[in-house]
Amino acid sequence: MNGIDHDRIGRADLYRQNILDHNRSPRNRRRMDDATISRREVNMSCGDDVEIFVRVEDGRIADLSFDGIGCAISQAATSMLTEKAKGLTLEEVAVLDRSFVFGLLGVEVGPARLKCALLGLETLKKALRENSDT
Amino acid sequence: MNEQEYNIAGLSRQEFPMLQDAACRDRNGRPFHYLDSAASALTPESVLRAMDGYYRQYRCNVHRGMYDESARATEEYETSRIKVAGLLNAAPEEIVFTRGATESLNMVAYKLAARLGPGDEVVISIMEHHANLVTWQQFAKQYGFKVRFIGLRDDFTLDMDEARRLIGPQTKVVSVMHVSNALGTVLPLGELHDLARQHGATVIVDAAQSVGHRPIDVQTMDCDFLAFSGHKMYGPTGIGVLYGKHERLDALDPFLYGGDMILEVTEEDSKWNGPPHKFEAGTPNIAGAIGLGAAVDFVTAVGVENIERHERALARRALSRLADVPGLKIYGPTNDELDRGGVVSFNVEGIHPHDMADILGGEGVCTRGGHHCAMPLMRRLGLPGTTRASFGLYNGEKDIEALQSAILKAIKTLKA
Ligand SMILES: Cc1ncc(COP(=O)(O)O)c(C=O)c1O
Numbered sequence: 001m002n003g004i005d006h007d008r009i010g011r012a013d014l015y016r017q018n019i020l021d022h023n024r025s026p027r028n029r030r031r032m033d034d035a036t037i038s039r040r041e042v043n044m045s046c047g048d049d050v051e052i053f054v055r056v057e058d059g060r061i062a063d064l065s066f067d068g069i070g071c072a073i074s075q076a077a078t079s080m081l082t083e084k085a086k087g088l089t090l091e092e093v094a095v096l097d098r099s100f101v102f103g104l105l106g107v108e109v110g111p112a113r114l115k116c117a118l119l120g121l122e123t124l125k126k127a128l129r130e131n132s133d134t
Numbered sequence: 135m136n137e138q139e140y141n142i143a144g145l146s147r148q149e150f151p152m153l154q155d156a157a158c159r160d161r162n163g164r165p166f167h168y169l170d171s172a173a174s175a176l177t178p179e180s181v182l183r184a185m186d187g188y189y190r191q192y193r194c195n196v197h198r199g200m201y202d203e204s205a206r207a208t209e210e211y212e213t214s215r216i217k218v219a220g221l222l223n224a225a226p227e228e229i230v231f232t233r234g235a236t237e238s239l240n241m242v243a244y245k246l247a248a249r250l251g252p253g254d255e256v257v258i259s260i261m262e263h264h265a266n267l268v269t270w271q272q273f274a275k276q277y278g279f280k281v282r283f284i285g286l287r288d289d290f291t292l293d294m295d296e297a298r299r300l301i302g303p304q305t306k307v308v309s310v311m312h313v314s315n316a317l318g319t320v321l322p323l324g325e326l327h328d329l330a331r332q333h334g335a336t337v338i339v340d341a342a343q344s345v346g347h348r349p350i351d352v353q354t355m356d357c358d359f360l361a362f363s364g365h366k367m368y369g370p371t372g373i374g375v376l377y378g379k380h381e382r383l384d385a386l387d388p389f390l391y392g393g394d395m396i397l398e399v400t401e402e403d404s405k406w407n408g409p410p411h412k413f414e415a416g417t418p419n420i421a422g423a424i425g426l427g428a429a430v431d432f433v434t435a436v437g438v439e440n441i442e443r444h445e446r447a448l449a450r451r452a453l454s455r456l457a458d459v460p461g462l463k464i465y466g467p468t469n470d471e472l473d474r475g476g477v478v479s480f481n482v483e484g485i486h487p488h489d490m491a492d493i494l495g496g497e498g499v500c501t502r503g504g505h506h507c508a509m510p511l512m513r514r515l516g517l518p519g520t521t522r523a524s525f526g527l528y529n530g531e532k533d534i535e536a537l538q539s540a541i542l543k544a545i546k547t548l549k550a
Binding site: 014015020023044045046047048069070071072073112113116 | 486487488489492493504505509512517518519547548550
């Protein structure tokens with residue numbers, strides 16, 4: 001399909017082993033009692049639902065977990081995010097973008113699934129932003 | 135499926151450019167099992183030719199041009215109206231061209247809602263497409279009337295007991311779909327309309343999934359208004375129809391103001407043209423209307439009854455094949471006794487419909503995953519959405535086989 005990303009991305013690639021593994025056994029999937037910040041976001045159009053829990057200490061993410069339901073892409077990307085964003089400073093998280101998520105997933109996600117892939121990161125960034133505003 | 139039904143599809147596949155080998159080669163060898171006709175049906179050559187003919191030979195504005203090409207544009211445009219009227223058993227002046235079902239439903243609701251207020255009720259079904267549901271919901275907020283929802287029975291048919299409880303003297307409008315795009319359920323319009331008539335309510339039908347897919351006769355259906363889109367019946371996008379009984383259209387004020395909808399304009403006031411022109415302000419979608427006329431010719435030539443039979447047979451075939459898939463649940467009528475449209479909605483336990491539809495797409499099986507513009511329905515069913523396969527007259531056994539094996543592959547991929 002000329003010019004359209006579909007085949008470069010390739011669906012076989014999207015459902016690669018690491019993504020399926022994180023979807024089947026999500027990491028850090030727990031509600032956090034001592035979270036300093038939490039936030040829930042839903043992708044209404046997809047039915048993806050993610051709640052992020054963060055414990056911030058000294059401007060860093062000391063602990064990060066999530067709860068949620070949704071498609072494999074949204075859940076795996078959030079699971080991977082919780083592993084990789086732990087320990088980052090709030091400034092470091094603020095500049096993370098889609099390429100970071102593509103790096104986690106190991107594949108570039110096409111327009112049809114982009115919202116799924118970015119839900120976790122967007123939720124985390126919103127949670128931290130909202131917290132710094134208050 | 136018997137041979138005859140097979141031939142309908144076999145013959146008509148030739149008519150669709152997107153189903154030809156050349157088109158499929160662009161897909162890197164992936165096959166093209168198009169099972170998304172409920173979202174939009176593919177376009178046959180005859181429709182493309184009709185629109186192309188307009189653009190190449192007489193692409194001029196309609197009405198009042200004193201030269202051959204404009205006269206021809208007007209004639210073809212109005213001929214399409216006559217064709218659509220014939221398909222519905224309506225009179226040509228009862229056919230208003232719109233942008234599609236959504237615009238038609240908004241247009242009629244916009245005009246009717248303004249006459250409603252506190253104490254009045256509009257009855258719809260929980261299955262309604264957002265085009266019908268959100269429209270009434272928002273006007274209800276604006277004008278203070280209430281919207282009531284008829285629910286479903288366990289077999290995904292409309293709960294007529296609830297309908298009888300809900301429809302009463304306070305009911306001013308009953309606006310429901312004919313065939314559900316999300317479940318394939320066919321609504322018992324006859325019974326509903328009898329109830330509505332007993333209480334003097336206006337009857338509106340969202341026939342987006344049924345015009346061109348099953349015979350429709352607005353006289354026997356006894357509706358005041360009916361809406362549909364061209365692109366779901368093998369016509370072009372951007373054109374649709376609002377049918378209204380002549381006296382009902384006559385009694386409504388215009389929706390948009392501008393050229394063509396007026397009879398006489400002075401500095402102080404204007405007099406409206408009669409229906410349908412009163413509702414067609416501005417330069418219409420001329421090519422779209424002409425294409426829609428060609429689509430009416432196309433479905434009529436194939437035979438709308440044949441299309442109906444074919445779609446139902448495909449749906450039943452799919453249901454029986456999918457019944458063997460472990461963990462798969464169908465959302466929609468499965469009982470052979472029940473009428474149904476060519477839509478099969480399903481989920482496999484533990485698999486999100488988007489993942490399912492995505493993997494099916496990778497196998498060249500084109501379906502749709504999500505809420506199908508019926509979020510309140512999905513919520514009531516407790517689902518994030520479903521994966522939906524929907525059939526057109528070009529589909530056959532091979533597409534259903536491909537659907538089944540792609541589902542099995544998705545299960546293997548996601549659950550391995
Ligand atoms: C039942 C039903 N009503 C209304 C619509 C809206 O049609 P359109 O988007 O062409 O205006 C659709 C399309 O999905 C439909 O299936």
